[in-house]
Amino acid sequence: MRCSESREGGRRRVTVDEYVTYQTGGFLIVRKLFAEDEVEELLQHALDLLYGRKELPGLEPPPPDAGEEQLMDRFTRIHMLHRVDPVSERYLLHPRALDVLEALIGPDVLALQTMLFLNPPGRGGQGWHQDSHYILTFPDTLIGVWVALDRADEENGCLWVSPGSHREPVRAHPEHPVTVHSYEAFADLDYAEHASVQDDSVNSLTSVAGRYPRPIPVVLEPGDAVFFHGHLLHRSHPNRSAERWRRAFVSHYCNARSWVPWNHGAPFEGDAANGEHILARGRTHLPFALPRFGTPCAALEAAGPGAAKEHPGADWHPEWARGESFTRARG
Numbered sequence: 001m002r003c004s005e006s007r008e009g010g011r012r013r014v015t016v017d018e019y020v021t022y023q024t025g026g027f028l029i030v031r032k033l034f035a036e037d038e039v040e041e042l043l044q045h046a047l048d049l050l051y052g053r054k055e056l057p058g059l060e061p062p063p064p065d066a067g068e069e070q071l072m073d074r075f076t077r078i079h080m081l082h083r084v085d086p087v088s089e090r091y092l093l094h095p096r097a098l099d100v101l102e103a104l105i106g107p108d109v110l111a112l113q114t115m116l117f118l119n120p121p122g123r124g125g126q127g128w129h130q131d132s133h134y135i136l137t138f139p140d141t142l143i144g145v146w147v148a149l150d151r152a153d154e155e156n157g158c159l160w161v162s163p164g165s166h167r168e169p170v171r172a173h174p175e176h177p178v179t180v181h182s183y184e185a186f187a188d189l190d191y192a193e194h195a196s197v198q199d200d201s202v203n204s205l206t207s208v209a210g211r212y213p214r215p216i217p218v219v220l221e222p223g224d225a226v227f228f229h230g231h232l233l234h235r236s237h238p239n240r241s242a243e244r245w246r247r248a249f250v251s252h253y254c255n256a257r258s259w260v261p262w263n264h265g266a267p268f269e270g271d272a273a274n275g276e277h278i279l280a281r282g283r284t285h286l287p288f289a290l291p292r293f294g295t296p297c298a299a300l301e302a303a304g305p306g307a308a309k310e311h312p313g314a315d316w317h318p319e320w321a322r323g324e325s326f327t328r329a330r331g
Contacts, residue, residue, distance in 0.1 A: 012096040014103035022104055026166030026232040029218065033096055033225035034147055042249055043149050045087050046116055050074065057084045076123050080264050082114040082278075086293035092251050093295045097145055098281050100227060101253055105141050108256035108282030110274065111297075112142075113264065119246040124157045125238035128205035129196040131252065132170045132180055132230030136262050140170070140180040141255035142230030148220035149247040156246040157239040159218040159226060162209040166229035171195070171205070198237070209233045230254075256284035 022028040048054040052061035081088035101109045132142045152158035171192035172179035193204040200206040263273035275287035279299040
C-alpha cells in the first residue's frame with residue numbers, strides 16, 4: 001500500500017489533550033504513524049541508496065569493491081531527497097503526517113525538507129540546537145517530524161528533548177546572524193555559541209536547556225514519530241550500540257501562509273522561496289510548488305485538472321547528500 005492511500009481507520013485525528021501536550025511541552029509523540037510495510041519500504045530504500053543499488057541524480061554510486069567503512073564514509077544522511085526521489089516525496093506528503101500537522105500548525109501546510117539518516121554504530125550525534133534558526137519562516141511556524149525506522153533508544157542515539165524549551169526565543173549563531181527574532185527588541189538575548197556541537201562545555205545552548213526540567217530521551221519503535229516545535233531545544237548522542245543502526249526519516253514543514261526565505265542554501269528568485277516548496281494541505285496566498293512526482297496533495301488540487309506533475313524548481317545539489325551546506329549540523 002502506498003502512503004498516499006487511505007490507511008485502515010481513515011484520518012488520524014488529534015485529540016485536544018494531544019494538542020495541549022504539544023503546546024505545553026513543545027513536542028508530541030505519535031505511535032505507529034507509519035505502518036510496518038511503509039517502514040520496511042523506507043529501510044530497503046535507504047540500503048539501496050547506500051549500497052548503490054539505486055541511483056539518483058547527484059549521488060555517485062560506490063566503487064564495486066567498496067568495503068563497509070568506505071560505504072559509511074559516503075554519507076550517513078541525505079538532505080532534500082524528495083526533489084529527485086519519488087519515494088521520499090510520498091513520505092514527505094504522507095497523509096497521516098499531514099493529518100497531525102493540519103491540527104498542530106494548519107490548516108494550511110507547506111512541505112519544506114526531507115532528511116534520511118542512517119547512523120550506524122559509532123556514528124551520528126549532535127549537540128543542542130533549535131531548528132528555527134536554520135530554517136527561517138515568517139511568521140515562525142516551523143515544525144519537524146522525526147520518524148523512527150529502527151527502534152531509537154538511549155543506546156543507539158535517539159533524540160533527546162528539553163520539554164518546555166520551545167518557549168525560548170531563537171538564538172542566532174555568530175557565523176550566521178539571521179534569525180526569526182529582532183535582537184533590537186530584546187534586552188538580554190545572547191547569541192548561540194557553538195550550537196549543535198556535542199561538547200556541552202562549549203555549546204552555550206546547554207545552559208539554556210538546563211533552565212527547564214531534566215531533558216528526556218524520545219524512545220521510539222519503528223514507525224513511531226515525534227512532532228516537535230521549531231524552537232524546541234533538542235539533541236542526539238552518537239550511536240553507542242555494537243550492532244544496531246538508528247535510521248530515521250525526518251521532514252520539516254510550516255504553515256503555508258508563512259513567508260519562507262529558505263531553500264537549503266540553493267538560490268531562489270525574489271525575497272522568498274515559497275515557490276520551491278510543496279503545498280501539502282489547505283490553501284495559501286503565496287506561491288507554492290507542485291510535487292515533482294505527482295504525489296496527491298493540495299498543490300495538485302489547487303492547480304486544477306491537468307496540472308503538471310513536475311515543476312522546474314531549484315537544482316538539487318550533490319553536496320546535500322554529504323550534509324555540507326550551512327545546515328550540516330542539524331539532525
